[in-house]
Amino acid sequence: MSDVLAVTEHRRGELRDVSLEMITAGRDLADQTGGDLHLAVISGDVDDYASQVNREGVDAIHTVEYGEEFNHDVYTQAIEQLYAEVDPQYLLAPNSVNGMDYAPAVAEGLSLPLVTDAVDLEADGGLTVTREQYGGKVETTIDVEEDHAAVTIRPAEWPVAEGDGDADVSAFDADIDESEIKSTVTGFEEVAGGDVDISEAEFLVSIGRGIDEEENLPLIEALVEATDATLSSSRPIVDNGWLPANRQVGQSGKVVTPDVYIAIGISGAVQHVAGMKGSDTIVAINTDPNAPIWDIADYGIEDDLFEVVPALIEEFGGEAPDI
Amino acid sequence: MKILVTVKEVAEVEDEFEISGGDIAQQYLEYDLNEWDDYAVEEAVQISEDVDDVEVVTATIGPERAEETIRMALAKGADRAIRVWDDEIESAGKLDVDTKAELLAGVVEEEDPDLVLTGVQAGDESNGATGVTLAEKIGFEWAAVVNQLDLDVEGGVANVHRELEGGVEELTEVESPAVLTIQSGINEPRYASLRGIRQAQSKPLDVQTLADVGLDAGDLESPLNQTDMYEPESEGDATVWSGDAEETAGELADFLRDKGVVEG
Numbered sequence: 001m002s003d004v005l006a007v008t009e010h011r012r013g014e015l016r017d018v019s020l021e022m023i024t025a026g027r028d029l030a031d032q033t034g035g036d037l038h039l040a041v042i043s044g045d046v047d048d049y050a051s052q053v054n055r056e057g058v059d060a061i062h063t064v065e066y067g068e069e070f071n072h073d074v075y076t077q078a079i080e081q082l083y084a085e086v087d088p089q090y091l092l093a094p095n096s097v098n099g100m101d102y103a104p105a106v107a108e109g110l111s112l113p114l115v116t117d118a119v120d121l122e123a124d125g126g127l128t129v130t131r132e133q134y135g136g137k138v139e140t141t142i143d144v145e146e147d148h149a150a151v152t153i154r155p156a157e158w159p160v161a162e163g164d165g166d167a168d169v170s171a172f173d174a175d176i177d178e179s180e181i182k183s184t185v186t187g188f189e190e191v192a193g194g195d196v197d198i199s200e201a202e203f204l205v206s207i208g209r210g211i212d213e214e215e216n217l218p219l220i221e222a223l224v225e226a227t228d229a230t231l232s233s234s235r236p237i238v239d240n241g242w243l244p245a246n247r248q249v250g251q252s253g254k255v256v257t258p259d260v261y262i263a264i265g266i267s268g269a270v271q272h273v274a275g276m277k278g279s280d281t282i283v284a285i286n287t288d289p290n291a292p293i294w295d296i297a298d299y300g301i302e303d304d305l306f307e308v309v310p311a312l313i314e315e316f317g318g319e320a321p322d323i
Numbered sequence: 324m325k326i327l328v329t330v331k332e333v334a335e336v337e338d339e340f341e342i343s344g345g346d347i348a349q350q351y352l353e354y355d356l357n358e359w360d361d362y363a364v365e366e367a368v369q370i371s372e373d374v375d376d377v378e379v380v381t382a383t384i385g386p387e388r389a390e391e392t393i394r395m396a397l398a399k400g401a402d403r404a405i406r407v408w409d410d411e412i413e414s415a416g417k418l419d420v421d422t423k424a425e426l427l428a429g430v431v432e433e434e435d436p437d438l439v440l441t442g443v444q445a446g447d448e449s450n451g452a453t454g455v456t457l458a459e460k461i462g463f464e465w466a467a468v469v470n471q472l473d474l475d476v477e478g479g480v481a482n483v484h485r486e487l488e489g490g491v492e493e494l495t496e497v498e499s500p501a502v503l504t505i506q507s508g509i510n511e512p513r514y515a516s517l518r519g520i521r522q523a524q525s526k527p528l529d530v531q532t533l534a535d536v537g538l539d540a541g542d543l544e545s546p547l548n549q550t551d552m553y554e555p556e557s558e559g560d561a562t563v564w565s566g567d568a569e570e571t572a573g574e575l576a577d578f579l580r581d582k583g584v585v586e587g
Contacts, residue, residue: 011487070493072465095451097487100443100504101467104420104455113546114420116450128550133448134336138347139555146546155488182464182498191490203584227585239508251488260584262575281582283575284561288338290554297561299578301571311572316587 002035005088007079008053009096010044011070012188015052018094018153023161025121025153026092027057032123036060038086039167042078043067046171056163062086062172072102073181078174079106085172088148090127095152097252107150115142116152127151135269136292155251156274191245191253198247201230204258206249206276208234210265210286210305214242218321220264223309226318232256234272250275265305268293285309324374324476326367327436329427329454330381330396330404331357332389333447342552356392359442363505365512366472367440368400374476378402382430384423386413390528397523398515405430409532415543417448422543424456429536431461438481439502443468451504458502466497470506 006026008019023037030037036059041049046063054061062085064078079102083091091110093103095117107114119139120130127144129151198204205224211217224231231247238248249256251271261279266272268284268291276282277296284297285305294300301308310320332354340351356364364381371377381396381404383389393404407426412418418426431439441454458465470492471484485493486506497503515523533539564574579585 011491072467097468097485100451101455101465101485104452105459105465107452108421108424108456108459114452114456115547116420116452131449132555133552134334134347135446135449137336137340137554138342138552140549141551143548143550144546145548183466184496185493186496187494188487189484189492189494191492203579227579229585235507241511245490248490252486253490255489260579260582283578290338294561295555295557295559297559299575300561300563301575302563303568303571307568308572308575311568312575315572315576316585 002033003038003086003088004030004033004035004090004092005038005040005083005086006092007040007042007075007094008049009094009098010049013044015049016094016096017160018096018155019053020055020160021155021158022092022094022153023053023055023058024158027161029090029092029121029123033089035089038062038088040064040079040082042075043069043071050169054165054167054169055161056165057161058165058167061167061169063169064172064174066174066176069185070098071181071183071185072098072105073183074176075102076105076109077176077180080109081174082172083110090123090148091150093150093152095154099152103150103152110150112148112150113144113146114150114152115144118151118153119157121151121153132270135267137290154270196230196246198230198232198249199254199256201232201256202259203227203229204232204249204256204261204279205229205264206232206234206261206266207237207264208266208272209236211237214240216306216323217242219306219309219323222318222321223313226313226316234266234269263293263297264309266293267291268296324376324438325378325380325434325436326370326438326440327431327434328360328363328367328379328381328396328401329439329441330360330364330383330393331442331445332383332385332392333357333445335446342554345549345552347552354388354392356395357442357445359444359446359505359507361512362507362509363440363442364396364399364401365510366505369510370474371400374474380405380434380436382407382427384408384412384418384426393528394520394523395515397526397528398519399513400519403527403529405434405529405531407531407536411533411540411543417549418543419545419547420450420452420456422545423453424460425538425542426536427453427457428460429538430531431457432537437500438474439463439500441502441504443504443506454502454504463500463502464498465502465504466495467504468506469503470509472503472509
């Protein structure tokens, strides 16, 4: 009744970090409810994944051997059946791309209230979930006024669970109805690599929405040339077709770890930060003092990039183009 | 063939704002078409341009103010629009994912589309869950976070790419009817032309009430209650260089030289 069931995630033979982060979130929640932490491991080499997630604080691991890779029709059926068996109070799933593909369906199928993208959880009596809105400009607390709930948790928000565990590992014999599998994963594709690998660069000049228009790109290119930097960007620049996909830093792009990362006109949405927070030094150039980028910046200039960048180009003997 | 696109009017927040009564005060909000829904509209319109006999219908939950946003979608090529709202929805306050999906399910039941496109998420509340919840409610197949769509109309299959994390895409075949949640970057949304804007004024925009979509006030009750909203405390301790642009650029240049990443 007061247990927690968390669904782990893997892809192409590798366990994803969010599975270990979810153990931390799940253990903390189970401590508050006074229950056990159960994990679900579905598809692929379940025994291997089960041994990897058998960390301190995990009480039980349920493996569902069916298919190699994630398929939401399989996950939905398996989780709903496992939920009925374990009878937990709270169901946790990652707020990953795949989590977004099954968690709402599972919550609907089980008639559970769903709160997505949690950054904090508290179960003092009822469940209170903290989440962000308006692109991270505000946080809100959501009280769940029912005993049971499903929550998806934001990746990289909780530390990964450490320490060997001694969980009870058992195979769960899910009865998967194949006639209900109406989607088929046929393969994977890597985003085109191109000739530049931004994940190898030591000095990145990165641009975001703040550059306003494609016509302003030559200004940044002049800075890149004057400083011998590598050019990267946040998602909107790639979505607009101003730079190719191999330049994108973030959750859906590349993870970068340069010595210096200059974020120009980048607000610092969580999806972007996921890709660049490992930079040694982060410098922000941004007019908005409330932009989330300031939470992770080491240095910064709170000013208009169209004033600062030309001055910076001049510092290094370059010439800013007229834009 | 009929494609239903869910279109949301979202609130965008100015750089400086105040919170009042549990939400951002109205004067700091501007309303616009949800970015992800813009891509969904474009995808539907492109399909209608490539395939014969496709009708694109938009569905919106929102007050009269949202009609400006809806007209924008019509100007971009949608054929007609449905807006769901009445006094009871107005007084219910913020709607949770389940309630929104329930209202949209009522529209789907009436319209019986072959395909439903939604944005992956909305820029304001960012739940990212309405599309898949809707699919499960109406018994449609689905795919979330789609950044490429190739529709096989004859075969009743949508071949999609789902954008996973870390520059990897999953290739999936989905049987239709289906709900697809559309990721930004799948296409290049067009600007509404002046001609399109003029035409949009005469396209049908049907307003439906809670009763019209087969629900009553009891269906608006939510187990989720937003109890607080606040600006997150800044965890940052950035050294901010001050002065005019020449001075701050000079500080940054010195820093880059000291760090050894730039010579000269």
